[in-house]
Amino acid sequence: MIITKAKLQDAPKIHELINEYAKTGILLPRSLSSIYENIRDFFVARKEDGLIGVAALHIVWEDLAEIKSLAVKSPYTGQGIGKALIKACTEEAEQIGIPKVFVLTYKVEFFKKLGFEIVEKEMLPHKIWGECINCSKFPSCDEIAMTKHIIPCNTFYDLYDTKFA
Ligand SMILES: CC(C)(COP(=O)(O)OP(=O)(O)OC[C@H]1O[C@@H](n2cnc3c(N)ncnc32)[C@H](O)[C@@H]1OP(=O)(O)O)[C@@H](O)C(=O)NCCC(=O)NCCS
Numbered sequence: 001m002i003i004t005k006a007k008l009q010d011a012p013k014i015h016e017l018i019n020e021y022a023k024t025g026i027l028l029p030r031s032l033s034s035i036y037e038n039i040r041d042f043f044v045a046r047k048e049d050g051l052i053g054v055a056a057l058h059i060v061w062e063d064l065a066e067i068k069s070l071a072v073k074s075p076y077t078g079q080g081i082g083k084a085l086i087k088a089c090t091e092e093a094e095q096i097g098i099p100k101v102f103v104l105t106y107k108v109e110f111f112k113k114l115g116f117e118i119v120e121k122e123m124l125p126h127k128i129w130g131e132c133i134n135c136s137k138f139p140s141c142d143e144i145a146m147t148k149h150i151i152p153c154n155t156f157y158d159l160y161d162t163k164f165a
Helices: 008-022 032-037 081-096 108-113 126-134 153-164
Strands: 002-005 042-047 050-061 064-072 100-105 144-149
Touching (some): 008 042, 050 081, 050 126, 081 100, 100 108
Antiparallel strands (some): 042 050, 100 144
């Protein structure tokens, strides 16, 4: 199994995988056009038999990105693929200089294991609720907000200052 950035040609399979879970309400559906538009957000997990997992890192604010559309194909769950996809997202966040990532999820225990902490949704900037208006769950969203600090802000800015001063 390898994790790579998605290719544009992966979009139909990504769409299929996300929307398979969306039918049961555990993921928000994504349109094919939103996947094409945001293809640079996506990581995919691949095996010889094709695409078996997906996750996206979407920048939303000066210091914040959302991890969204995390899905592992059902025969492959429980093999560390979800964890590897989240690691790819958080490593990219670190490289880009994003101090904090968040997720809206029902899989609290999974994310706790990966170092995420529950926060009040109100702690997140209002900008993130823009998309929610189009969601069938709006305004009664029961997903849990969780965040993970990637680089302590001060450390990040110290590093930045040292390198570019
Ligand atoms: C949630 C999901 C992404 C997890 O992926 P996965 O590949 O099965 O998870 P992993 O094998 O990487 O698990 C990593 C760790 O989390 C644990 N874990 C996985 N799913 C868990 C769950 N639902 N509850 C509690 N712990 C969980 C594993 O036991 C493992 O623990 P370990 O490191 O101590 O062995 C996958 O089950 C899935 O696609 N679910 C449907 C879509 C979904 O709910 N997406 C999340 C939207 S935010």
